[in-house]
Amino acid sequence: MKGGLYSWGRYPDCPQMAHRPAWPDELAGMLEKAGASKGSSLPYGNGRSYGDSCLADSGHVLAMTGLNRIVAVDWERGVLRAESGILLADILACALPRGWFLPVVPGTRFVTLGGAIANDVHGKNHHRRGTFGCHVTALGLLRNGEEVVCSPEREPELFAATVGGLGLSGVILWAELRLMPVGSDRIEVLTQRFGSLSEFFALSAEYDERHEYAVAWVDCVARRGGVGRGVAFWGDHAAAGRARAGGAARGASWEMPWTPPVSLVNRWSVAAFNLAYWHRHPAGRERSETGVEPFFFPLDGIGSWNRIYGRKGFQQFQCVVPEASAEMAVGAVLEEVGRSRAGSFLAVLKRCGGMRSPGWLSFPMQGTSLALDFARNPELEGLLGRLDRIVHEAGGRLYPAKDAHMSGADFRAAYPGWEKLEALRDPGLMSRFWRRVLG
Template identity: 60%
Template sequence: MSTPLYSWGRFPRRPQRGHGCVWLDELPAQIDRVIGAHHSSLPYGNGRSYGDSCLAASDQVLHMRSLDRLIEADWSTGVIKAEAGITLAEVLAVAIPQGWFLPVTPGTQFATLGGAIANDVHGKNHHVRGTFGRHVLGFGLLRHGEPEVICSPEDHPALFAASIGGLGLTGVIHWAQIQLMPIRATQIDTTTVRFANLAEFFALSAELDARHEYSVAWVDCLAKGAETGRGVFIVGDHAQYGSLEVGQRKKLSVPLTPPVSLINKVSLSAFNSLYWRLHPSQRKQGRSAHEPFFYPLDRILHWNRIYGRRGFQQYQCVVPAANAEAAMGELLRTIADAGQGSFLAVLKRCGDIASPGLLSFPLEGTSLALDFAQSEALENVLFPRLDDIVRAAGGRLYPAKDAHMSGVDFRRAYPAWEQLEALRDPSLMSRFWSRVIL
């Protein structure tokens, strides 16, 4: 394909040339060809990583998206085996009518199966089911110049662990087998309530998380003073009665990239205040289709374009439980003082379920994620301050979202990086890895 590929944040702006492959049996030859010509490469799924973890150091990526076939599906057990380029939306489209759902889903269904493993993604039920990697039964790994390695918790356990959250560096994950979760209905029974400050968020989370499958909070990143950390808390569970509906909502699209970001302080603070006030102050039960519940932004195709030509960065950190409340307060005050941030700012408590992956992001504590339009001030002023707070609280940033963290911070926060580096396929290298390791 001749159109250049980018990461989701369109920053750093490093156009990637995609080398496609349509048939699984032709992939080894394609890998040989690309690496022979360009010395190094990186598997690239559907470009939903935000920063530079999906960009090849050589800017020549193995475009895996066309490998989107199912290989086997056993609808009596909910075990499916599929090529790595299939998207989570495509998995849901076949699984839902059979009464199965993804046990863990990130906030977009346009990520690929391979990408979900390589970033060990998590979702609104991390406190109940851990990360995506926990539901992976096995996968095929192609390392340059070697025969296929089939990894599972029993076979090649070291490569299995290194590849889950391994950022595509241990080899090309070209198929995977996962265990789905049975559901009776796709509808989600929800309870929604707004909270006036961070203390209320932590109280709600402590009370409600254990009782519900899904839990997440939207936070007003511009609220200051006593209102710091006000937001809307949403918990949900799959309905016991309802129907199995494959989502096919009509998608809207941002047709072009405006020269400057459409998100600014005025538009954002007006929107945030209104949004907060529209939510109930008393707990309110409701019912939602699965798409608006899990994937609100997937409704708008190319939404990343609203941040303009310079793109945006997402800041996602997790802070251990002991320091979470204090650190989240500091982070939100710093962000509100800077007057920057995005409409979609997400607070979420992560549970203590360990991931099989070496470099998995979540840890027991609280995670905060929000987007910022790209600017120099971001990297020179705001991010260093936020990094200081996260570092002091013993937290860490999410490589799948990152385009800025320092090598020192990365190596301190992910001490297992050396094990991953030892198992890395020498022919695979991302811009992220070369930035934080070399």
């Protein structure tokens, strides 16, 4: 389908027909029409989910980015209410110059408010502030043709079903959230290389709690003694400095102009990138200061970077494993990836904290999360199957927002809340992901 919408990994190759409401009162009619003619539909934010969770089973989505107005804001208290199609980039553009920041941001600012809630996204400060849903105070949900207002106190079951609810409990019309006060848009960064996973875990135990943000890059192609080496970053908002609309710069500075026939990411390009990235960082501890974009959203600088993986697209594998088995399981995953020589230059390691999310199907758990990107090729399925087994045996789980392959059995075992969500699902909404994992 020409001009159809995809997910970020461009896999599965199922272009979606977009129906675009400009005003909230158009939605009920659109949902009814889609239900009558196609059986079901699904809200679609900005398509930054990698796999099939943002793709409708029917191939017809409600593209929400036209509903992007700020409805009310109290700059004294830092409370903002906006329509669900607004991008986090636009919220930051208004909030940052006034000394407010989003309490949780994912690795791209080009996601919608509705998408951030439906996947209950997490950021580099999960150990301190939990998930996005922890900061949502209320939301308006269109389900079965009617608007229901829910919050942790009002309709709490619907609220719990909607936060991390993968767009299935209803269409989020608007949401209200608490912002976080910041002194400036500058980030003070502490950087430290580590030579092994044990070193990473020791550093993380010592430093994470002292800093608002903590994340690490890990070299997943290094072999023989180099397995588990990487670079750890900690960050804090600088107390004072400029407060400009920097976090919101809309355009990318460079755009990947076309989709090559084959992936430009392969074992040789990844090996060269990883070696250069490792050596770019000094062996000792380093302090520096940077802006919001390079610290939180480094990939947003390259528009359509997902095209570098070629026409077959790519898949992300993101798991979280509980604390007790984390070092062993992450090590086993890295060994397996190293053996396969699949390579991933985007390899992000992050310790998650213990703050509970209000959502039934939220992904993070106290433990360690590892995210890896892989170009699609004939060997990938086998590798993913082996990685799934390691995660399953360690008591961990995969992130539905990034997933296009996990088995129904693994999903149901890892997310026992699925039955409660299924019971509250709006029957007019169905995704390819939900169909796949529930069979």
